[in-house]
Amino acid sequence: MFSIIKDIQNTKNKVWIQFNNFMSFIYEKIKDKVFKSIMCGISGHIATNQIVDYNELIKSISTLAHRGPDNQGIYITSNQRVGLAHRRLSFLDLSDTGRQPMTVQHLTITFNGEIYNYRELQKELENQGAQFSSCSDTEVILWAYLFWGATCLSKFKGMFAFAILDEKNNELFLARDRFGIKPLFYSFQNNNFYFGSEVKAILAFESFKRKVQSSSVALFLANRFVSDNQTMWKDIYKLPAAHYMKINTQDLSYQVKEYWSVLDSKTDSYAKEVQEQFEFLLIDSLKQHLRSDVPIGAFLSGGLDSSTTVLLMQKELQYDTKAFSIGFNGWNESEHQYARMVANETGAELKTLLLEKIDFEVMPKLMVHYDDPIADISILPTYFVSQLASQDVKAVISGEGADEFLGGYSWQKPENFYTGNHFFSKWTSKLFPNSQKEMKKHYIQAMSMGLFDNKELKKCLQNEFLVEIPKDVFGHLDKLMRPELSRLKQIQLLDMHRFMEELVLVKIDRASMANSLEVRVPFLDHELVEFLFHLPEEAYMKEGIQKPLLQNLLRNRLPKRILQRPKQGFVGPDRFYKDFSLYKETLTHGRLIQDEVISSSYLQKLFFLKDHWRLWKLFVLEHWWRAWM
Numbered sequence: 001m002f003s004i005i006k007d008i009q010n011t012k013n014k015v016w017i018q019f020n021n022f023m024s025f026i027y028e029k030i031k032d033k034v035f036k037s038i039m040c041g042i043s044g045h046i047a048t049n050q051i052v053d054y055n056e057l058i059k060s061i062s063t064l065a066h067r068g069p070d071n072q073g074i075y076i077t078s079n080q081r082v083g084l085a086h087r088r089l090s091f092l093d094l095s096d097t098g099r100q101p102m103t104v105q106h107l108t109i110t111f112n113g114e115i116y117n118y119r120e121l122q123k124e125l126e127n128q129g130a131q132f133s134s135c136s137d138t139e140v141i142l143w144a145y146l147f148w149g150a151t152c153l154s155k156f157k158g159m160f161a162f163a164i165l166d167e168k169n170n171e172l173f174l175a176r177d178r179f180g181i182k183p184l185f186y187s188f189q190n191n192n193f194y195f196g197s198e199v200k201a202i203l204a205f206e207s208f209k210r211k212v213q214s215s216s217v218a219l220f221l222a223n224r225f226v227s228d229n230q231t232m233w234k235d236i237y238k239l240p241a242a243h244y245m246k247i248n249t250q251d252l253s254y255q256v257k258e259y260w261s262v263l264d265s266k267t268d269s270y271a272k273e274v275q276e277q278f279e280f281l282l283i284d285s286l287k288q289h290l291r292s293d294v295p296i297g298a299f300l301s302g303g304l305d306s307s308t309t310v311l312l313m314q315k316e317l318q319y320d321t322k323a324f325s326i327g328f329n330g331w332n333e334s335e336h337q338y339a340r341m342v343a344n345e346t347g348a349e350l351k352t353l354l355l356e357k358i359d360f361e362v363m364p365k366l367m368v369h370y371d372d373p374i375a376d377i378s379i380l381p382t383y384f385v386s387q388l389a390s391q392d393v394k395a396v397i398s399g400e401g402a403d404e405f406l407g408g409y410s411w412q413k414p415e416n417f418y419t420g421n422h423f424f425s426k427w428t429s430k431l432f433p434n435s436q437k438e439m440k441k442h443y444i445q446a447m448s449m450g451l452f453d454n455k456e457l458k459k460c461l462q463n464e465f466l467v468e469i470p471k472d473v474f475g476h477l478d479k480l481m482r483p484e485l486s487r488l489k490q491i492q493l494l495d496m497h498r499f500m501e502e503l504v505l506v507k508i509d510r511a512s513m514a515n516s517l518e519v520r521v522p523f524l525d526h527e528l529v530e531f532l533f534h535l536p537e538e539a540y541m542k543e544g545i546q547k548p549l550l551q552n553l554l555r556n557r558l559p560k561r562i563l564q565r566p567k568q569g570f571v572g573p574d575r576f577y578k579d580f581s582l583y584k585e586t587l588t589h590g591r592l593i594q595d596e597v598i599s600s601s602y603l604q605k606l607f608f609l610k611d612h613w614r615l616w617k618l619f620v621l622e623h624w625w626r627a628w629m
Contacts, residue, residue: 041067041087042110042184043196044163045205046172046249050192052076052083053206060204061085064197066369067112067513075101075108075165082165082172082249086110102134104142106168111138112197113160113182114520116288121155145173150244153259157288157525161239163195165249172247178260179401179524180241180501183509187236193252198510199231199371211235212629214468216372217597218461221452221617224375225503228476232372232624241501262496263482265530274539277531278549285525286312289397290319296520297322297393299385300350301570302338304550305399305408307562309522311554313397314346321348324389324396326381328355331573338562345558353388358576363623369514373624375449375617376503377577378570382511390515400504401523404495405532406549407541408567411446412491415543436481443494444474450613460602488537580607583615591625592618 041064045052057074065072068087076083086100101110115121118137121144126132130143137158144152145164150173159181164173174195176184186195187202189209194202203210211234216226229238239245242261247254286309290296298313300306300323313319323343327336336352343350358380366383367373389396403409410416445451452460457469472478480494505521512519523529532540542548551563571577584607592598598618606615 040112041065041197041201042085042112042161042163043201044082044084044110044172044194046082046193046247046252047207048081048191048250048252050207051080054083056205056207057083057085059206060196060201061087063200063204066516067197069516071099073100073110075103075110077165077167084108084110084163084165100138102136102138102142104139104146106166107142107146108165108167109138109142109162111141111160111162112184113158113162113177115140115156115158115160116291117155117157119291150175150246150257150259153244157527159521159524161197170249172249173244174239174247175244175259176239176241178242178526179496179505179529180238181505181509181521181524183506184239185231185236186239186245188252188254189235191252193247199233199236200368202236203233214464215470217465217621218452218457218469218473220373220375220621221457221460222473223447223476223498223502224449224617225506226372227473227498227502228479229502232628238502241497260526262493262529262533265526265534274535275549275552278528279553281525281528281531282308282522283312283316285522285528286397287317288525289520289522290317292395294394295320295322296395296397297324297389298348298397299323299389299399299519300325300339300342300348301335302340302342302562302565303335303399303568304547304554304563305402305523306339307342307558308402308550308553309397309399310342310348311346311557314348315557321346322392323348323350324352324385324392325350326353326355326385326388328357328572333568333573335568335570338565341559341562351388351392353384355384355572358572359384360582363620364627366511366514367620367624367627370506370510370624372506373620374503374507374510375620376507377572377616379507379511381570381572382507383514386512386515386517386519390512390517394516395518395520396512398508398519398521399523400508400519400521401500401529402547402550404492404500405523405529406547407488407492407537408547409446409495410567411442412488412495413541413543414487417442417487436478436483439481439487439490440474440477443477443491447499450611450615450617452614452617456614460598462596462599465597486537488541489533492533577616578610578612580610580612580615583607583612583619586619587615587622590622591629592622595625595629597621597625 043060054074054076061072064087070088073086084101101108115137118140121140122132125143125147128147132139141162144155153175160177161182161184162175174184183197185199185202192207194205194208196202202208212232213234216230216232219230220226226232229240243256243258245254245256298310298321300310310321310323313321325336325339327334339350366379454469454473477494480497482490508519540549545551546567554563587603593600
């Protein structure tokens with residue numbers, strides 16, 4: 001069956017290649033006259049006991065200029081109680097008809113993201129009577145909501161965060177994509193409702209009263225990110241992935257609902273044809289992610305994920321790919337050497353940045369862009385490779401999501417699953433493999449990278465930050481525990497909603513957007529994810545073999561050295577993160593000590609023990625504190 005589908009797919013690919021070549025020709029002819037930017041940011045304000053201030057909306061959306069440096073738009077209702085703001089996205093429909101906020105009948109939208117199947121949806125909507133005045137995916141969302149209401153979300157394939165104002169029904173509808181690729185924050189405070197693509201867009205409103213959420217300091221140190229849809233600020237929250245919110249614009253009553261869950265999704269799979277189905281779905285997703293009026297590049301590390309996307313772009317889709325990589329001089333494991341092998345084999349053009357060291361001088365700027373602190377050590381290399389790519393393209397393909405759903409992380413592998421180094425703890429997890437307690441302990445150890453549990457936090461923090469340590473700083477994991485799942489599926493669910501949604505995707509979004517670069521992630525097509533998650537584990541994980549489905553796809557197409565290369569995080573040499581002189585210089589008389597957030601004696605203990613992971617977290621928090629307090 002799938003061999004027939006593959007033949008059809010090959011024919012469709014040839015047609016698509018011709019179309020892509022034509023679009024590339026058009027682009028080369030008019031790029032200097034038309035194409036300026038492709039990013040997007042949104043914000044808005046509902047006021048129930050005052051009027052919305054135009055200048056405050058301008059101030060709010062201006063904080064997101066890096067997300068949309070092309071131009072901006074403002075919409076305020078006639079009663080001046082609701083305002084929407086937008087920084088422009090110009091991937092699709094570069095004419096003025098694609099400007100936002102956009103209105104269709106009684107609906108007005110401000111939208112951040114991409115709907116990859118918008119052409120198909122536009123035809124479906126036209127058959128039902130919709131009359132389009134633009135060629136943008138933005139207008140597709142409006143007509144889809146007009147015809148189908150909140151159920152339209154189930155039809156979208158893409159990454160998105162948007163707000164639709166329904167003036168007829170006095171309602172604001174906010175929604176976020178299934179995986180949280182695009183961010184969306186909101187706040188209720190003093191009879192006002194605010195939202196924005198980034199926290200800074202909310203903080204910019206003068207009517208918003210900013211105050212640090214003391215408990216979030218503990219959540220950050222424990223998890224490497226502020227967990228459970230909290231932020232560092234009191235009254236500001238993340239709208240969870242795969243959720244929508246409806247707010248009554250008159251009294252601010254609201255409801256939040258989940259519209260999709262990988263657990264509830266249905267998929268048909270055939271054990272003998274898993275490889276074909278996987279490749280079919282991945283290529284189809286990649287093809288849709290390459291829809292654009294501007295050329296799209298690719299991140300290339302020489303790992304299995306990025307090597308797969310570049311190979312498919314070059315060989316299957318005949319897409320002339322410009323790839324980007326960074327490396328470090330004098331480091332044997334530098335990724336640029338592997339990226340070069342893949343580029344040579346596939347014919348992709350490769351641009352590489354070779355660094356002598358990691359420039360920590362960029363940390364203050366990063367903390368401003370991140371809004372909340374994130375202590376993943378890859379935040380710096382990710383920023384630098386985004387900066388490199390932004391010099392040549394406005395968007396890139398990246399491999400986020402592959403590790404989560406193909407069993408790529410070490411903590412997902414059965415041979416690595418135990419909760420400690422003692423004989424008893426190993427046997428406990430073997431005797432009770434689905435124990436929620438054991439599962440949680442294992443996941444905390446895997447995620448923490450310098451454990452700050454409640455006991456450790458009580459030694460570290462002072463004053464209100466000590467008093468407001470949550471009862472269980474890892475309690476957010478309990479909400480995702482499903483005893484009916486196997487160990488691997490349980491860990492993958494945690495990875496999807498915590499590590500990926502609240503750290504990995506935040507990292508890539510902020511680092512890329514800081515450089516006005518958009519990142520597209522074809523492994524996070526929801527149909528592909530549903531297919532993988534519901535496969536039997538042996539179909540995509542084998543002991544001693546890294547990501548068998550990708551290995552099978554790449555075999556005999558890339559050098560064995562690429563296929564057999566051990567998994568490596570996107571980091572850099574360890575010596576950069578073990579710079580104790582830098583930590584001492586930054587922390588000893590830093591703001592965290594001066595403002596009595598952390599204990600000086602505890603800090604000295606970490607220096608004595610050379611506890612570089614805990615020091616790294618405090619180093620990140622120190623820079624955040626300097627940037628925002």
